[in-house]
Amino acid sequence: AQSVTQPDIHITVSEGASLELRCNYSYGATPYLFWYVQSPGQGLQLLLKYFSGDTLVQGIKGFEAEFKRSQSSFNLRKPSVHWSDAAEYFCAVGAGTASKLTFGTGTRLQVTL
Amino acid sequence: EAGVAQSPRYKIIEKRQSVAFWCNPISGHATLYWYQQILGQGPKLLIQFQNNGVVDDSQLPKDRFSAERLKGVDSTLKIQPAKLEDSAVYLCASSDARWTSVGTQYFGPGTRLLVL
Numbered sequence: 001a002q003s004v005t006q007p008d009i010h011i012t013v014s015e016g017a018s019l020e021l022r023c024n025y026s027y028g029a030t031p032y033l034f035w036y037v038q039s040p041g042q043g044l045q046l047l048l049k050y051f052s053g054d055t056l057v058q059g060i061k062g063f064e065a066e067f068k069r070s071q072s073s074f075n076l077r078k079p080s081v082h083w084s085d086a087a088e089y090f091c092a093v094g095a096g097t098a099s100k101l102t103f104g105t106g107t108r109l110q111v112t113l
Numbered sequence: 114e115a116g117v118a119q120s121p122r123y124k125i126i127e128k129r130q131s132v133a134f135w136c137n138p139i140s141g142h143a144t145l146y147w148y149q150q151i152l153g154q155g156p157k158l159l160i161q162f163q164n165n166g167v168v169d170d171s172q173l174p175k176d177r178f179s180a181e182r183l184k185g186v187d188s189t190l191k192i193q194p195a196k197l198e199d200s201a202v203y204l205c206a207s208s209d210a211r212w213t214s215v216g217t218q219y220f221g222p223g224t225r226l227l228v229l
Contacts, residue, residue, distance in 0.1 A: 004155075036220075043117070043204055043220035044156070090155050099144060099210055100169060101218060103155030 002027040002093045006104035013081050014112050021076040021107050023065075023091030032094035033074040034101065035065055039087045047089075050074060061085070086111045115139065117221035119205050125227045131193035134224045138186070138207030146218060147180055147190050148204040156204055162188060163211065195228045202226070 003026045013019050025031055032051050036044040048059025055067040065076045074091060088108050092101045118137040126132050138145050143164050148156035159178065161169040164185040173180070177196070182188040192199055202223040210216020 034217075041222075041225075043119075043222045044206075046217060046219070049217060092155075099208060099216060099218075100158055100161065101156075103157070105153070105155050 002031065002095055002102045004091050004093050004102055004104035006089075006091055006107050008107045009105070010108045010110065012110040012112060015083050016080050019076075019078045019081045019085070019109070021089050021091075021109070023074045023076065023104060024072050025074060025091070025093045026072065027093055027095065029095075030069075031074075033065075033067060034092040034094070035059065035063070035074075035076050036090045036092065036103075037061075037087050038090065038106075044090065047076070081109075081111055083111045083113060085109060117205055117207055117219055119203075119221040119224055121224055122222065123225050123227075125229065126195055128197055128228050129194040131191065132195055132226065133192075134190045134203050134205075134226075136188045136190070136205030136221060138188070138205070139209075139219055142207035142209050142219075143185070144208040144210060144216070145182060145188050146206040146208070147188070148206065150202040150204055150223070152201070159190070159203075192226075195226075197228050200226055200228045 005024045034049045035047040048057045050057045050067045088106045090106045091104045145162045147159045150156045159173045160180045162182045165182045180190045204223045205221045206218040208216040208218045
C-alpha cells in the first residue's frame with residue numbers, strides 16, 4: 001500500500017522568501033503525485049500533479065514541484081512567497097491501478113510580513 | 114464550470130443523533146469520493162462510487178455510516194448514530210477518470226461537523 005510522509009508540521013517564512021515543502025512517498029511502482037492547498041474553512045484546491053514525463057512540474061500560483069525517484073520525493077517549491085500563500089498544504093499519492101489517493105498529514109505554512 | 118457543491122457547510126449535533134450530508138459533483142464526473150478529515154490530519158477516504166455503484170468502502174464504519182448515489186449524480190452520506198469522534202470535515206470530491214485509473218480529483222468546500 002502507498003503512503004506519504006510530510007515531515008514538517010508547521011513552517012514559517014517571511015513574505016518574499018523562498019519556500020520548499022517536503023514530501024516523501026512510498027509506493028512500489030511509478031506513483032501519481034499531487035499537491036493540494038487548503039485555506040481555512042475551504043476545500044482542497046489542486047496546485048499541481050505529476051503523472052509522467054518531465055520531472056519538474058509547474059502549477060498554479062507560481063508553485064512548482066520536482067519528482068525525484070531516487071529519493072522518493074516530490075517537494076513543492078516557490079521562489080517568492082506571498083502573504084496569501086498562508087494555508088495548509090497536502091501531498092498525495094495515487095496508485096496506478098486504482099484512483100484512491102493517500103494523503104499526507106499536511107504542512108501548515110505561516111507567512112510573516 | 115461549476116465546482117463540487119456540498120451542503121450544509123456546518124452542522125452541530127448531539128452524540129447519538131443522526132446527520133446527513135449532500136454532495137453534487139461536477140457535471141459529467143462519474144467517480145465520486147467521500148473523505149473524512151479530522152483536525153490536524155489529511156483527508157481519509159471513506160467511500161468511492163463509480164456512477165451509482167460502490168467500488169471501495171473498505172474504510173467506511175458501516176455500523177454507523179452509510180452512503181448512496183442512487184442516480185449516479187448526487188450523493189448523500191449519513192451517520193447514525195453519531196459519536197464524538199465523528200467530529201471532522203467531510204469532503205466530497207469528483208473525478209472524470211474511471212475508478213480503475215488515477216485522475217484529478219476536484220474537492221468541494223466540505224461540511225464541518227461538530228458532535229457534542
